[in-house]
């Protein structure tokens with residue numbers, strides 16, 4: 001026997017949360033309704049039964065084999081995939097991450113990758129409309145957060161991004177090989193599991209090109225900003241200038257100048273200060289490169305290697321010699337080739353240092 | 362170790378409920394070591410399977426969803442930054458995996474997963490012969506999917522109504538009403 005009219009009042013009464021006139025009304029009903037009294041007794045027994053449920057229930061069969069075979073399939077896919085410019089396989093930790101990328105890209109082909117936005121904190125807005133539950137995010141729309149809100153963006157099936165407080169980002173376009181956001185201001189943390197060069201974030205100063213990684217981009221009100229990479233690599237590009245930023249490094253960017261020179265997260269303050277002048281002052285003071293070299297540690301190879309492509313003459317020779325002291329030139333690469341500005345020996349050197357097989361322009 | 366302590370209120374937050382924290386294995390798994398991930402799996406599979414089983418209400422599907430949740434966890438480990446307990450992070454991931462599956466299921470069978478169709482809550486989906494005595498697990502499995510989700514997340518897992526409403530994409534009032542219906546159906550089935 002049921003007494004539906006009083007269902008909510010009964011539940012609240014059993015909880016002890018029914019108060020005032022509503023409680024008095026229900027009590028009046030209760031004394032005359034056997035169905036409600038029976039229901040109430042059952043409701044009051046329920047919490048004890050619920051608490052007694054075990055927190056963990058072992059599955060009836062071993063599920064690991066099925067999981068392991070999926071992880072293994074991803075690795076097999078990786079082995080079959082064509083060689084790419086980036087030496088993923090050299091970096092054991094990333095080899096598997098790259099394998100996952102293959103699986104995800106298969107999934108991405110299977111279904112149209114829809115973008116969506118979900119609030120993480122506060123009330124973000126899409127085109128000035130409040131987002132209180134997960135919602136679609138379409139090309140051309142702006143997503144904005146205020147000082148107390150954050151949002152998660154599902155980047156189709158290729159990854160996800162978290163938009164920090166005080167930020168504005170626009171979905172510029174989605175096509176097979178081009179997933180593009182524009183970060184006008186604020187901070188964006190992206191985790192991408194797609195193959196390299198599918199996901200781009202434009203900022204006023206430069207474009208971040210995902211190379212399979214996790215990173216944070218910050219853009220201030222002037223349009224200047226900084227990129228910090230925690231996994232894989234990101235290329236930061238503007239015009240003919242490109243910086244390749246590996247995990248554990250960061251790179252500043254300035255509107256009108258494009259990306260600066262990458263530096264290690266823990267690079268010495270003196271190196272950072274000199275680098276800021278080298279990168280963004282129209283005519284850097286004499287001795288700027290010398291100050292960078294004087295401050296550089298072996299762990300600052302990422303900075304020195306980039307400087308090879310951004311210096312000339314005696315300065316390039318000084319950079320080359322400083323880098324060679326901690327990271328000897330690989331066989332087949334010569335100092336003369338580096339000083340002549342040849343791409344190949346520089347690429348080989350990057351690879352031997354562990355920076356990746358890339359060319360800097 | 363502090364990074365792996367729970368920040369969530371309710372049952373999730375009590376230390377006794379957590380499998381032993383595995384910072385070393387977790388760090389190695391995060392760096393791509395499948396053997397280390399096996400240890401992470403061993404420590405957490407019971408908890409993940411329990412929530413999949415109760416939310417899905419079907420043993421076979423729960424096994425599949427448990428596997429899917431661990432594969433998803435492996436893929437997303439690089440984005441786990443230790444801001445919450447790993448167990449809580451994994452739990453959320455498992456819940457999302459099941460709810461996504463239920464939503465996909467509802468798109469295939471419109472009727473099964475109505476957002477606000479109260480009539481759907483009046484009768485359990487699975488036919489239970491009258492007079493059959495069920496235990497609570499079976500009674501939960503027999504609930505309509507959305508009422509089951511609300512009951513499991515609120516009464517079993519201790520989630521606040523606001524979080525549940527957000528995950529299910531319904532109003533808080535709707536989530537509460539569904540919880541009341543779920544409790545009503547359960548006590549009626551168990552009586």
Ligand SMILES: [Zn+2]
Nearest residue numbers: 003006033036
């Ligand atoms: Zn009544």
